[in-house]
Amino acid sequence: MAKKPNLAVDTRPWRDPAAKPFVRIRNVTKRFGDVAAVSDVSLDIYRSELFCLLGGSGSGKSTLLRMLAGFEIPTSGTIEIDGQDMTQVAPYNRPVNMMFQSYALFPHMNVEQNIAYGLKRDGLGKEEIAARVAELLTLVKLQDYGARKPHQLSGGQRQRVALARALAKRPKLLLLDEPLGALDKKLREETQFELVKIQETLGVTFIVVTHDQEEAMSLATRIGVMNQGEIAMIGEPTDIYEFPNSKFVAGFIGSVNMVEGVVTEDEPGHVRIRSTELGCDIYVGHGVDCAPDQTLWWAIRPEKMMLSRDKPEGLNGANVTHGMVEDIGYLGDMSVYQVLLDSGKRLRVTQTNTVRGNPDSISWDEPVYVTWNDTSGSVLTV
Amino acid sequence: MRRGWFLPITAALGFSFLYAPIISMVVFSFNENRLVTVWSGFSTKWYGELFNDPQMLGAAWLSLQIAAISATIALVLGTLAAVALVRFRSFRGRTLFSGMVSAPMVMPDVITGLSMLLLFVAMESLLGWPAGRGMLTIVIAHSTFAMAYICVVVQSRLSDFDRSVEEAAMDLGASPLRTFFDITLPIIAPALVSGWLLGFTLSLDDLVIASFVSGPGSSTLPMVIFSKVKLGVSPDVNALATIIVGIVATGVIIATAIQLRNRPRKARR
Numbered sequence: 209m210a211k212k213p214n215l216a217v218d219t220r221p222w223r224d225p226a227a228k229p230f231v232r233i234r235n236v237t238k239r240f241g242d243v244a245a246v247s248d249v250s251l252d253i254y255r256s257e258l259f260c261l262l263g264g265s266g267s268g269k270s271t272l273l274r275m276l277a278g279f280e281i282p283t284s285g286t287i288e289i290d291g292q293d294m295t296q297v298a299p300y301n302r303p304v305n306m307m308f309q310s311y312a313l314f315p316h317m318n319v320e321q322n323i324a325y326g327l328k329r330d331g332l333g334k335e336e337i338a339a340r341v342a343e344l345l346t347l348v349k350l351q352d353y354g355a356r357k358p359h360q361l362s363g364g365q366r367q368r369v370a371l372a373r374a375l376a377k378r379p380k381l382l383l384l385d386e387p388l389g390a391l392d393k394k395l396r397e398e399t400q401f402e403l404v405k406i407q408e409t410l411g412v413t414f415i416v417v418t419h420d421q422e423e424a425m426s427l428a429t430r431i432g433v434m435n436q437g438e439i440a441m442i443g444e445p446t447d448i449y450e451f452p453n454s455k456f457v458a459g460f461i462g463s464v465n466m467v468e469g470v471v472t473e474d475e476p477g478h479v480r481i482r483s484t485e486l487g488c489d490i491y492v493g494h495g496v497d498c499a500p501d502q503t504l505w506w507a508i509r510p511e512k513m514m515l516s517r518d519k520p521e522g523l524n525g526a527n528v529t530h531g532m533v534e535d536i537g538y539l540g541d542m543s544v545y546q547v548l549l550d551s552g553k554r555l556r557v558t559q560t561n562t563v564r565g566n567p568d569s570i571s572w573d574e575p576v577y578v579t580w581n582d583t584s585g586s587v588l589t590v
Numbered sequence: 591m592r593r594g595w596f597l598p599i600t601a602a603l604g605f606s607f608l609y610a611p612i613i614s615m616v617v618f619s620f621n622e623n624r625l626v627t628v629w630s631g632f633s634t635k636w637y638g639e640l641f642n643d644p645q646m647l648g649a650a651w652l653s654l655q656i657a658a659i660s661a662t663i664a665l666v667l668g669t670l671a672a673v674a675l676v677r678f679r680s681f682r683g684r685t686l687f688s689g690m691v692s693a694p695m696v697m698p699d700v701i702t703g704l705s706m707l708l709l710f711v712a713m714e715s716l717l718g719w720p721a722g723r724g725m726l727t728i729v730i731a732h733s734t735f736a737m738a739y740i741c742v743v744v745q746s747r748l749s750d751f752d753r754s755v756e757e758a759a760m761d762l763g764a765s766p767l768r769t770f771f772d773i774t775l776p777i778i779a780p781a782l783v784s785g786w787l788l789g790f791t792l793s794l795d796d797l798v799i800a801s802f803v804s805g806p807g808s809s810t811l812p813m814v815i816f817s818k819v820k821l822g823v824s825p826d827v828n829a830l831a832t833i834i835v836g837i838v839a840t841g842v843i844i845a846t847a848i849q850l851r852n853r854p855r856k857a858r859r
Binding site for chain 2 (some may be wrong): 260277278279298299300304306308309310313314315316326330374376377544
C-alpha cells in the first residue's frame with residue numbers, strides 16, 4: 209500500500225534539517241573477531257517513523273537492530289534514543305521493545321501471561337495489568353485466545369501475540385525483526401496493512417528489519433538499504449526505487465536494466481551517453497555530475513521502456529534501440545518481454561496488458577524498437 | 591498386504607527373551623519353598639521375611655539416600671557443565687572440557703571405582719578428608735559419573751532451546767537472574783527431571799563402583815544382594831527384586847502417560 213501522497217512537510221521530519229531525530233546512531237561499528245558485521249553506520253530516525261532496514265543476509269541489518277535492543281554492544285560509536293545515550297545500557301533497562309523473528313513466545317505461559325510478562329516486571333497492579341492485556345488482545349483481535357498456549361495458535365496468531373507482547377509496555381521504540389517473515393504470502397499482505405494501521409494509531413516509532421523489498425516498500429516511511437555492514441542508501445521508497453544512488457541499490461531493489469556508457473556531451477541541461485552495449489546514444493534530460501569521456505552506468509526499470517513495431521522518433525537521435533523479442537512472460541496484468549538487442553545485450557521490458565486478449569500484441573521472434581523518455585533512467589557513477 | 595507370521599513370532603521371541611527371566615523371578619517370589627527352583631505352592635512369606643530383615647532394609651534405605659543425594663549433586667554440576675558447553679561456544683579448552691565431562695560414561699566401572707578408591711585413600715592420608723570410606727565417598731563417586739549422563743541430557747535440551755526466548759524476557763525488563771528462573775528453568779525442567787531420575791537410577795543400580803569406595807557398615811542394596819546371592823539365591827531376594835520391578839514399572843507407566851499427554855503439542859510443532 210502506498211503511503212499517503214503529498215504528506216505535509218511536518219510528517220516528513222527527515223526533510224527538515226532542524227528536526228531533532230528520535231534515534232541517533234552515530235558511527236556505529238560492530239566487529240565479531242576480525243569481521244565487521246556493521247561498519248561505521250550513522251543513521252537518524254525520527255519520531256513516529258516506520259523505518260525499514262533492508263538488506264540481504266549478512267548485510268548487518270539484524271546486528272544493527274540487536275544493538276538498538278541492547279543484545280550487542282557496539283565496538284565503537286554511540287546509540288542515542290530520545291536524547292539519552294543508550295550505547296552501554298542493558299536490554300532490560302531500555303525503553304525499547306523488540307518483536308523477534310521467531311516470535312520467541314514463552315512456551316510455558318498462555319497468551320495473557322505472555323503479554324502480561326513485561327507489565328509484571330514493571331510492578332503494575334493486577335487490575336491494571338488485566339485491563340492493559342485485554343486492551344492489547346482487542347488491538348490484535350485475539351480477545352478469545354487469552355487462555356491458549358502458544359502451541360495452540362496458528363502462525364499468524366502467534367505473530368499477533370508477539371506484537372501485542374512487544375507493545376504491552378508502551379515502548380517509545382519498537383524493533384521488529386522480520387515481523388512477517390514466517391507468514392505465508394496471503395497472510396503477510398493482510399498483516400502488512402494491520403501493522404501499519406497499528407503503528408499509525410499508536411504513533412510508536414517502528415524500526416523493521418526485512419530482506420523482503422516489497423515489504424519494505426509498502427511498509428516504510430523511509431528505507432535504509434544495507435550492504436556488507438554499511439548503509440548503501442537512505443530514502444523514501446520512491447527515492448530508493450526511482451532514484452537509486454548506486455549500482456548496488458538499483459540492482460537490489462526491483463529489476464533493472466543496466467548498461468555501461470561513455471559521456472559524449474556534458475551540458476548543464478542534458479547529458480549524452482554513448483553506449484555500445486545498448487547500441488545507441490542515451491539522452492538524459494538533466495545535468496549530471498560527471499566529466500566528458502567518463503565511463504558510467506545507466507539504469508532503467510523495465511516498466512519505463514516502450515516497445516513498438518514502427519521506428520519511433522526518438523530524442524535528438526538517441527533513446528531508440530532495436531532488437532528481437534526472445535521471450536515473453538505473461539503475468540496477467542502485464543507481460544515481461546525479453547528483447548535481444550542487435551548488440552547482443554538482453555533487455556527486460558514490461559508492458560501493461562490494457563487490451564483484453566489483444567490479438568495484435570507483439571509476439572515471439574518479432575523485431576521491435578525499444579524507446580524511453582529522457583528522464584526515465586538513472587545515471588550512476590558508483 | 592497380507593500379514594505374515596514372521597513378524598509376530600520374532601516379536602514374541604524377542605519379548606520373551608527380555609521378559610521371561612523377570613516374569614519367572616516374579617512368579618518364584620511367591621513360591622512357598624525355600625529352594626528357588628522348586629515350586630511347592632503360593633505364599634507371600636518371603637515378603638514378610640524381607641521386611642523383618644534389618645540388613646536388607648538398612649541397605650535399601652542407604653541406597654535410596656545415596657541415590658537421591660548424588661543425583662541432586664550431579665544434577666547441579668551436570669547442568670552447570672551443560673550450560674557452559676552450550677552457551678559459551680568458544681572458550682579455551684572447550685573440546686578438552688567436553689571430552690572430560692563425558693569420559694566417565696565410557697570408562698569401565700572397575701577403573702572408575704579403582705581410581706576413586708586410590709584418590710580417597712591418598713586424600714585421607716594427605717588431607718585427612720574424607721575420613722574413612724562410607725556413604726560420603728559413595729555419594730562423591732556416584733555424583734561424578736552421574737554428572738556425565740545428566741550433562742548430556744541437559745545439553746541436548748539446551749541446544750534446541752531458542753535463545754531469543756530469553757532475550758525476549760530481558761527485553762521485557764527481566765534481569766538475567768530473573769530470566770533464568772522465569773523462563774530458562776521452566777523450559778528445561780523436563781530435562782532436569784529426567785536427568786535427575788537417570789542419575790538416581792544409575793546410583794541405585796551401581797554395584798562395582800560402590801564396592802570399591804564403600805567402607806564397613808555402608809553396604810548398598812546391590813552389594814547386599816550380590817553377597818547374599820553368592821551364598822545361594824534365596825527367595826527373599828526374589829521378593830525384593832519383584833518390589834523393585836514394581837516400582838520401576840509404575841514409574842515408567844507414569845512417565846509414559848505424561849509423555850502421551852504432551853504428545854499433541856510436539857506433533858504440532
